[in-house]
Amino acid sequence: MINLIREYLLKLVDNIDAGNSNLTEDETIKLISVLKELTDRERRLSKYESCRYLNVSRATFDNYVRAGKLPRGEHIAGFKELS
Incomplete structure (x- = not known):
């Protein structure tokens, strides 16, 4: 599965480098937000989100x-659970 993601990202980079990307502005914004969410390691996760991310009970x-x-988690203002 990771190889498939890599292939799609490389194809996207090649199209951008060649100047013929077919992405609209809305698609580009959506792609950036998805990639940022997947790669942003500074974001704090709740216990529930952490369990889903790690695929454990x-x-x-x-x-x-x-x-x-x-x-161990930490309490943060405005966040009900430990993060």
């Missing part, structure tokens, strides 16, 4: 935190 997540494999 909440119990497994808690076990990882207890074992020291994952850091």
Whole structure:
């Protein structure tokens, strides 16, 4: 699957470099937001979002935190859960 993503991104870069990208402005903005969301590692995640991202149950997540494999969360103003 990752190779497929790589191929599409390389094709997109080649089209941009050649000056013949077929993306509209709206499509470009959407693409940028999706890529930013996937690559932005500074964003804080809730426990639920972290479990989905790691593809583990909440119990497994808690076990990882207890074992020291994952850091404990922090309270942040305006954020109900630990992040």
